[in-house]
Amino acid sequence: MKTIQKALDILELFLDRDDEIGLAEIASLTGLNVSTAHRIVATLMKRGYLNQRQKRQKYSLSTKLLQFSHVLSKRMKIRDLAFPILDGLNKMVSESVNIAILDQNEAVYIEHIESNQNLRMFTQVGNRVPLHSTGVGKVFLAHMNDEQLEDFLNGKPLPSYTKNTITDVDKLKHELIIISEEGVGIDDEEREIGVKCIASPIKNSNGGVVAAISVSGPSARLSNKRVQEIKPLIKSCALEISRAMGYQGE
Structure with missing residues (x-):
């Protein structure tokens, strides 16, 4: 040291x-x-x-240090482009919204806008969270190629945080296929009891997933019906941010 x-x-x-x-x-x-x-x-x-x-x-x-500057500027660009859209989503759903990036097999939150509700979720910018038990994390996993996913799993046990955490690899892989098809990942009290999260990917001009946005709130408010209502809203916002990043797909 x-x-x-x-x-x-x-x-x-x-x-x-x-x-x-x-x-x-x-x-x-x-x-x-x-x-x-x-x-x-x-x-x-x-x-x-x-x-x-x-x-x-x-x-x-x-000039090697410029490489760090380049990485940082890309992250700042995502946050700057996403913020006004996140702010609009926050007002639409009246729940906390976040944006996260992938860093060394963890998701890192780089922006957070609190809900205006009395009971609300607070996420510290800079917090690192596991991939298999969070909405944003599962979005990242769902868009990894086979080699990247196997490297992440690598025979390691998946830690359990609540009774809802998915620790079975086959079950997780099945859910990742659904997330990839639907474009939305759900954390159903898998990281913390009483908290739900809905997430969707942000893509760059090459179609690669560079970040994920999420809506988080207490399970008491985020009923299954409410989650279904939020899904198209968060997908639309994620696509709008992706368009700003140069993404041309649907």
């Missing part, structure tokens, strides 16, 4: 510098001895985060 902190300290030196930095100065500014600084700098160079001009013996940031 300390080595990681030292590596980050070195990278952050370049945030306020437009010029290159020599090894002795790096060591001085970070409080490291020269040999430790050299070892960490060598690793950062090997991984492509720093460049060195041999004649000058000084270091500068590489």
Whole structure:
């Protein structure tokens, strides 16, 4: 952990510098001895985060960090495009609405708009949730190819969170087929008793699923009849966001 902190300290030196930095100065500014600084700098160079001009013996940031910026900007684009549509959905259904992305076999919420109801669901932006027991998560699973899905399952047991959590692989796969066909995933108190969720995928110009939106609320309000009423609304909103992302399909 300390080595990681030292590596980050070195990278952050370049945030306020437009010029290159020599090894002795790096060591001085970070409080490291020269040999430790050299070892960490060598690793950062090997991984492509720093460049060195041999004649000058000084270091500068590489363009690799732009890859992180590109990923972040794509996520921000989805959120910015989706927000006004999510806001409209929130007003239509009077329930909390969310948008999530897939990250390392988990769904991560990147936007949340609360319901105006006294009893409402609150989702913290940045929260990570499992895929097999959530509406947004099952939407992501339903649109994985066979290899990706098998890699996710990989013989691992599916954790149970409530009595409704699907832990049988064959049963989960059957539900994923239905989700893929209908374009809607349901969390029927599978992550938390008393909470239901309806989710639908957002697709990019290539037809790939890049995010999912969801409506969540207490089971007492989200009856089966109400869920059926919300399904076409959330599908329509997801398609509208997908269109804004360049998707041309139906």
